[in-house]
Amino acid sequence: MSAVIAEHDEHDEHHHDDHAHGPDKGLLRWIVTTNHKDIGTLYLFFALVMFFVGGSMAMVIRAELFEPGLQFVEPQFFNSMTTMHALVMVFGAVMPAFVGLANWMIPMMIGAPDMALPRMNNMSFWMLVAGVLLLASTLFMEGGAPAAGWTLYPPLVLQTGKALPFAIFSVHLLGISSIMGAINIIATIFNMRAPAMTLMKMPLFVWTWLITAFLLIAVMPVFAGAVTMLLTDKFYNTSFFDAAGGGDPVLYQHIFWFFGHPEVYIMILPTFGVASTIIPVFARKPLFGYSSMVYATASIAFLSFIVWAHHMFTVGMPIAGELYFMYATMLIAIPTGVKVFNWTATMWKGAMTFETPMLFSISFVVLFTMGGFTGLMMSIAPSDFQYHDTYFIVAHFHYTLVPASVFILMAAAYYWLPKWTGNMYNEKIGQLHFWLSVVSVNILFFPQHFLGLAGMPRRIPDYAVQFADWNMISSIGGFIFGASQLLFLYIVIDTIKGGTGEKVSDEVWEDAHKHGLEWTLPSPAPYHTFTTPPTTIPTEHI
Amino acid sequence: MNTDDLQQKNARLVRNLVLVVVAMFGFGFALVPLYDVLCDITGLNGKVAATAAKEVVYPIDNSREVTVEFITSLNESAPMLFRPETKKLIIHPGEYYTVNFYAENLTDKPMVAQAIPSISPGLAAEYFKKTECFCFTEQTFKPHEGRTMPVRFVVNPDLPKQYKTITLAYTFFDNTKTQ
Numbered sequence: 001m002s003a004v005i006a007e008h009d010e011h012d013e014h015h016h017d018d019h020a021h022g023p024d025k026g027l028l029r030w031i032v033t034t035n036h037k038d039i040g041t042l043y044l045f046f047a048l049v050m051f052f053v054g055g056s057m058a059m060v061i062r063a064e065l066f067e068p069g070l071q072f073v074e075p076q077f078f079n080s081m082t083t084m085h086a087l088v089m090v091f092g093a094v095m096p097a098f099v100g101l102a103n104w105m106i107p108m109m110i111g112a113p114d115m116a117l118p119r120m121n122n123m124s125f126w127m128l129v130a131g132v133l134l135l136a137s138t139l140f141m142e143g144g145a146p147a148a149g150w151t152l153y154p155p156l157v158l159q160t161g162k163a164l165p166f167a168i169f170s171v172h173l174l175g176i177s178s179i180m181g182a183i184n185i186i187a188t189i190f191n192m193r194a195p196a197m198t199l200m201k202m203p204l205f206v207w208t209w210l211i212t213a214f215l216l217i218a219v220m221p222v223f224a225g226a227v228t229m230l231l232t233d234k235f236y237n238t239s240f241f242d243a244a245g246g247g248d249p250v251l252y253q254h255i256f257w258f259f260g261h262p263e264v265y266i267m268i269l270p271t272f273g274v275a276s277t278i279i280p281v282f283a284r285k286p287l288f289g290y291s292s293m294v295y296a297t298a299s300i301a302f303l304s305f306i307v308w309a310h311h312m313f314t315v316g317m318p319i320a321g322e323l324y325f326m327y328a329t330m331l332i333a334i335p336t337g338v339k340v341f342n343w344t345a346t347m348w349k350g351a352m353t354f355e356t357p358m359l360f361s362i363s364f365v366v367l368f369t370m371g372g373f374t375g376l377m378m379s380i381a382p383s384d385f386q387y388h389d390t391y392f393i394v395a396h397f398h399y400t401l402v403p404a405s406v407f408i409l410m411a412a413a414y415y416w417l418p419k420w421t422g423n424m425y426n427e428k429i430g431q432l433h434f435w436l437s438v439v440s441v442n443i444l445f446f447p448q449h450f451l452g453l454a455g456m457p458r459r460i461p462d463y464a465v466q467f468a469d470w471n472m473i474s475s476i477g478g479f480i481f482g483a484s485q486l487l488f489l490y491i492v493i494d495t496i497k498g499g500t501g502e503k504v505s506d507e508v509w510e511d512a513h514k515h516g517l518e519w520t521l522p523s524p525a526p527y528h529t530f531t532t533p534p535t536t537i538p539t540e541h542i
Numbered sequence: 543m544n545t546d547d548l549q550q551k552n553a554r555l556v557r558n559l560v561l562v563v564v565a566m567f568g569f570g571f572a573l574v575p576l577y578d579v580l581c582d583i584t585g586l587n588g589k590v591a592a593t594a595a596k597e598v599v600y601p602i603d604n605s606r607e608v609t610v611e612f613i614t615s616l617n618e619s620a621p622m623l624f625r626p627e628t629k630k631l632i633i634h635p636g637e638y639y640t641v642n643f644y645a646e647n648l649t650d651k652p653m654v655a656q657a658i659p660s661i662s663p664g665l666a667a668e669y670f671k672k673t674e675c676f677c678f679t680e681q682t683f684k685p686h687e688g689r690t691m692p693v694r695f696v697v698n699p700d701l702p703k704q705y706k707t708i709t710l711a712y713t714f715f716d717n718t719k720t721q
Contacts, residue, residue: 116548116552117552117556155618159618179563182559183556183559183560183563186555186559187552187555187556187559190551190555191548191551191552191555192548217559217562217563217566218562218566219566220563220566221563221564221566221567221569221570222566222567222569222570222573223570224567224570225567225568225569225570225571226570229571229574240574242715243617243658243713243715244617244656244658244715244717245656245717248577248578248581251573251574251577254573254577255570255573258570258573316662316663316664318664318665
């Protein structure tokens with residue numbers, strides 16, 4: 001193994017001054033780059049910026065809900081905030097962050113020199129930027145940004161002002177960008193693996209991304225179709241969703257959720273992959289049940305296509321439909337349970353240490369399970385009539401997205417930052433960031449379960465006084481959580497600038513080189529890696 | 543692997559994946575007719591036939607009473623007056639009834655409007671037959687014209703026992719602009 005690395009070092013040094021093979025100088029480097037590491041960095045920075053943009057919108061929401069009554073913003077703007085917060089976080093922050101990780105890590109994990117389609121890679125990033133800018137521009141348009149919720153249900157969404165066609169075109173751009181990213185990832189994984197890297201030896205992050213990429217190319221086009229129908233209904237007199245012309249608004253809900261349910265798994269499957277990568281390293285054990293993890297991921301992906309109507313139990317389905325969607329949804333708990341137990345078993349009797357990536361990963365396992373359980377509660381059709389469109393669902397999906405997807409993204413950043421930058425982050429501040437985040441995220445979202453059960457509807461700027469106390473507590477949690485994330489920003493910048501000043505080793509974490517190919521490379525990872533494929537691969541992750 | 547081989551392999555894979563994308567875009571649109579067919583067959587969603595039912599003679603079940611309620615509403619505050627003349631009727635399944643609805647154009651311009659029916663509970667929709675309804679075609683109103691319009695209906699005696707109340711709701715949509 002070390003012989004192979006030495007060969008690479010030589011190779012890279014040999015080309016060090018060769019202009020064609022190093023990064024371009026100056027700003028142009030970032031615009032025209034086709035290097036997977038550069039594009040990964042672009043995606044990750046963009047996602048971080050969007051995380052703060054979407055987070056600021058959440059702060060507006062929590063400030064308005066701090067007390068009953070209308071304090072700071074108009075109801076219409078409040079509704080724009082809930083809508084834009086969701087769209088920015090889903091399409092601008094979480095998805096691009098995982099694409100960024102995929103760009104950085106997949107070639108390094110499978111022993112490939114770059115992504116399979118580097119030019120398309122560049123294009124998909126800049127299309128994402130264009131899409132998000134277009135979406136943001138709707139905030140300044142006559143009639144305001146879309147305010148019908150991220151689901152864009154008609155007929156309400158058709159009452160959006162001048163912003164509607166821009167929002168729809170922005171969804172098209174974001175969709176095309178994701179599809180191109182997904183095609184690139186599939187092509188990379190299928191065609192660029194090192195010869196020794198058979199499918200069932202791939203790290204789980206690669207596996208989960210492969211499955212996610214298939215979900216993306218299957219459902220993003222369906223969403224593009226649905227918003228296109230909205231567009232023609234509004235401007236070209238079609239009646240897909242317009243009852244006056246024989247259409248049906250409920251049809252939109254079916255098409256949307258046929259996309260929407262796989263979409264939520266698009267945000268959680270790579271999360272599972274990162275957790276399965278980090279936990280074994282810090283438990284100093286191989287991952288428990290590698291192949292069952294692969295099959296569980298595939299099962300979850302398959303099930304995601306046949307459960308969509310559990311988002312619409314209250315639209316008036318026949319009892320047979322409710323029962324089918326209820327049981328099919330409950331089935332998802334089985335592969336998900338397999339995963340949770342596998343992570344637990346991986347930690348069992350492991351020689352664990354609790355560095356920041358591990359802390360975030362452990363809290364992911366615990367808090368994601370809580371989000372999963374509330375999901376199970378809502379899968380029960382008769383109970384769902386109580387939870388539907390209340391703060392209970394808000395609490396549920398925030399538990400599966402914030403202390404799950406976002407925490408794992410944090411874990412991933414702490415875990416790989418030393419490899420990316422060659423510098424060590426400040427462990428003390430990292431742990432402070434973790435503890436502030438994990439406590440405040442629960443103050444923020446846990447009370448929302450109570451609010452929902454007591455009947456507080458979602459997407460309202462004002463509420464009955466009976467909900468005042470828990471809303472205030474939730475808002476306080478929100479402000480602490482929001483402020484804590486500035487620590488993360490500080491740590492990232494600090495680490496890039498040199499961090500603790502300590503020179504990190506190639507494997508960074510003890511014995512990490514046994515878990516993944518990326519740890520066999522020098523730190524920081526050279527601009528070009530694996531220009532010749534590695535001959536042996538580590539197997540500890542299997 | 544040499545570069546040409548890899549490029550060919552990539553090109554083939556990308557082509558296939560793009561085909562999947564195109565097919566799934568089409569599938570989104572295919573859901574539209576699929577949904578309509580499914581709703582037609584099952585009568586889900588309170589969707590009712592948009593054409594008149596044939597006047598069939600059913601055995602009248604005098605032992606059973608079903609309450610039929612009539613509700614009207616206007617879409618996006620269409621400039622109309624619209625109300626049922628009968629709010630509630632207790633009927634026997636199998637017997638034909640006629641109820642009247644009143645609609646008026648409140649504007650100074652001619653108006654084209656379409657009434658869309660919906661039946662709740664949705665699964666009772668297929669047992670509710672209308673032989674005459676103003677909802678089968680678009681209605682044209684002269685400026686400030688008001689009109690009483692009949693609906694003739696029957697409830698099929700096969701209606702399952704658990705349904706004791708059926709609500710027929712009409713929403714008038716102002717279609718003048720789209721003409």
